[in-house]
Amino acid sequence: MLEIKNLHAEIETDGREILRGLDLTVKPGEVHAIMGPNGAGKSTLSHVLAGKPGYRVTQGSATLDGVDILEMDPSLRAAAGVFLAFQYPVEIPGVANMTFLKAALNAQRKARGEEEISTPDFMRLVRTEAGKLKIGQDMLKRPVNVGFSGGEKKRNEILQMAILQPKLCILDETDSGLDIDALKIVSEGVNALRSPDRAFIVITHYQRLLDHIRPDVVHVLAKGRIVKTGGPELALELEAKGYADFAEVAA
C-alpha cells in the first residue's frame, strides 16, 4: 500500500536534513509501529506524507498504491486515503466541528466522484461514531478543537478518522495526553477500523498503546532513517533498554 524509498527531506527555511534515506513498506491490513528518540524525525515523516508546507523533499519517493503522493496537494492526498492524526491538533476558531466534518467528508466524496452525503445520514454517522468515542454534542458544536483538553483533541482526531475512513492512517503520538480510560476508548476505535484493506502507522513512545493496538511490525526510527525492524517483541526490548544501542548505528 505505502512504499517509501530512500526518502530525504529537509526543513525549507534552513535546509537542515531531517529524513536521511528512509525506507518503509506497509502492506494492506498491517499495523506498523514506529518508535524512536525525540527529534528523530517521526513527526517530520508524518508531515511529509501528509503534505505539510515547510519541508522540501530532495530525494526518494513515496507512493500509495503505486501513485506518487509527494507531488499532490494535501487535500488530494487526503482524498486518495492518507490521514494523519496529528501529534498537536490545531484549534480553528469560528469553524464549528460539525461544519468542518461535513465539509471534509463531502470534499473527499466529491474528489472521488461520489455524491454528497445527505444531512440525516451525516448526522446519524456522526452520532454513532462520536458515541463510540464518548464525544458529546457540546464538542461537536464547538469550534474545532477550541478549548478542548489535550485528550479531547486526540479523540477528535480519531473521530475524524472514523468518519473519513481513510486507507492509510498515521497516528502520531495519539496516546500522549490520553488518560487510561480514553486510551482504551481510542484504541477500540482504532481496532474497529482495522481491516484487510486499510493500513496503520502508529508512532508512539510507549508499549502501553501497543498493548491495545497490536502491531504486526515495529520499526526504530533514529536520525532520519529506519535503523531496525522487528516484530512486537522489539517494542518490549526498547522499553527495557532504551535507544542507547541505536545512537551509533545511525551516526
Added chain:
Amino acid sequence: MNVILPKERRRTRAETELEAAFARVGAGLPGAGREAAFARFAGTGLPHRRIEAYHYTDLRALIASAPEPAGRPSLSAATAAVGADVFAAVGAARVVLVDGWFSPKLSDLSGLGDGVTVASICDTLSSGGSADGLGRLIGPGSAAESDPLVALASAFWTDGIVVRVAPGATMERPLEIRHLASGASVTACVRHLIEVGAGAKAEFLESHESPDGVAIHAHTLTELVVGDGAEATLIDRQREGDQAVRLSSLAVSLGDGAKFDHTLATLGAKLARTQIFATLGAKADLQTRGVTLAKGGTHADATLVVEHVGPGGTSRELYKSAVDDEATSVFQGRITVAKTAQKTDGRMGAHAVLLSDRAEAQAKPELEIFADDVACAHGATVAEIDDTLKFYLMSRGIPADETERLLIHAFLGEVTDAVPHEAVREAIAAEIDGWIDGRGK
C-alpha cells in the same frame, strides 16, 4: 514692504465641477442653509491626507471628477432600477429612493403600526409640515459640523425621508430604506431624519445598490435621534457597483438609557467611506459592528467618532475586514469620554485579514479620556490567513479555495453572527459567499 499673499489653492477638477454644479442647481433645491453648507465645504474642498480624519482616505486624490447632480428619474427608469431585495425575507416596510429621489409608488409604508410616520422631506417642507430637528445633530458643537462630506451632502441633497416614531410606540415591522441607481453616472444625494421617541422601539435596514460599471457618486446623510430609554437597530448594507463612490454619514444621538444596535456591511463600491458620529447620554448603550469586503483596486473606509457624554454609558465597536487583490480597507475609531462620563465602559476592536500580498489594511483606534473612572480598551490586528489552519483543513480533504472560504467566514463570524435578525444574518452570509466565489475573477 512686499506682502506675499498665499496663492489661492488650485481647485481640483472635481472641486470645480462641484462648484459649478452648486451654482447651477443650488438655488432650486428645497430647504434652508444650502449656501452656508456649500461655503463650509468650499472652505476645505475635498479633504486630503494632511487632514487627519482623511489621512488614509485622500478624497482629493481618489475622486478625480464629480458627476452632474441627478435629476428626478422617470417612473419607468425608477421602476427598472428595482432589483431583487436581499432583505426580502425580513418582511420590512419599504422606502425606495432612486438616484436620491424618493419614489412613493415604489415604496410600501403599510403595517408599521400606530405612532409611526414616514414622509419625504420635500413633501413635508412643501406641505408646510415640520422638519423640526433637521440639522440639529450636525450643527454647531457637533463632531460632524466641520466634516466636508457632511457639508457637501447638506448642500446638495435632493430628498430623503423623515421618520418619526412616537414616544412609547413600537414599530410593528422594520423599515427598509433602499437607495437604488437608475444606471446614470450622476451625483445622488439624500438626507434622512429619524426620530425614535422616548421609550419607543424601532428597526431599520438600509441598502445601497448600484450596477457595476456605473460611475455614480452616492451620498447619504442621516440624522438619527434615539430618545431616552428608546431602542433602535440599524443594519446598513452597501453593495454598490464596481465604479461607484459611496459616501455615507450617520449622526446619531442616544438619549439617557437609550440602546442603539448598528451593523455596517461594506460589500462593494470602488471607493466607500462611511462615517458615524455618535453621542451617548447617561447609561446609553451603543453596539456597532462592521464587516468590509474589498477586492480589486477598491478602497473602503469606516470611520467612527463616539462621544460618551453622560455617565455609565457602554459602547462596543467591532469592525472586521477581508481585503483581497490590491484593495485597501481603512478603519478609524475614536472614543472620546467627556469629564461628565464617569463609569464609561468602551471597547473597540478592528481586525483585518489580508488575502493577497498587495492588499492593505489601516487601523487607527484611539481613546481620548477626560474622566478618571472608566474602563476603556482598544485593539487592532492585521493578519494573513494562517497556513497552519489551512493545512489542517486541507489534510482532511478540503481543497485550498474551500479552506479559505471556511476561514474567511470564521474570521468574520464574530461580527456577522452578532447581527440581529436571522434573515439578515443569512442574507449577509450569502453575500459573503458570493464575494468569495468572485475572488480572482
